[in-house]
Amino acid sequence: MKIKNSDFVTSAVKKEQYPTTGLPEIAFVGRSNVGKSSIINALTNRKKLAKVSQTPGKTRLINFFVINNGEFHLVDLPGYGYAKVSKTEKASWGNTIETYLSGRSELKRVVLLVDSRHKPTADDIQMHEWIKFYGYDEVIIATKSDKLSNNELRKKEKDIRETLKLTKEDTLYFFSSVNKKGRDELIDNLFNILVENE
Structure with missing residues (x-):
């Protein structure tokens, strides 16, 4: 799949604010400092589609x-786990x-x-x-992989799989928004479900 263009549609908190076009959606979620905005911008080839904040948890x-x-909606969910916010705020996210x-x-x-x-x-x-409880298909991406050597990548893959109790069927990719290595292949693998469901 090629991502030719991408545009902001709307921001929402409540269900009644979600788009009602019926387009299929793929959602991205992660900790507030995991580089979510950067990876969305890298995949869509837009520098400022998702706002990269200097303050995590924004x-x-x-x-x-x-x-x-x-063709579909890409959905950016709020970052979680940022320490410097109140318990009330964390609960609301x-x-x-x-x-x-x-x-x-x-x-x-x-x-x-x-x-x-x-x-x-x-x-x-x-x-x-x-994600598993609600029965959604899940893909896990380990970000900032440019910071690791090949040996470290293998060790970290084992750590991630063991910590999340992943099976062999669970999909895990490593990606860096800096060097974008394997970007086209990752796009194909992330969005193939849209083609399969047509």
């Missing part, structure tokens, strides 16, 4: 982007994400981002379990 809304003039995940028929796949340099956190584990 995205508090669900942002919808339309891809290829209405959790509610925002869970509200979206519960019964969104347009949602075809959830892409969970984890930092390749560290073991997945308790928040990452909870998010992975949520």
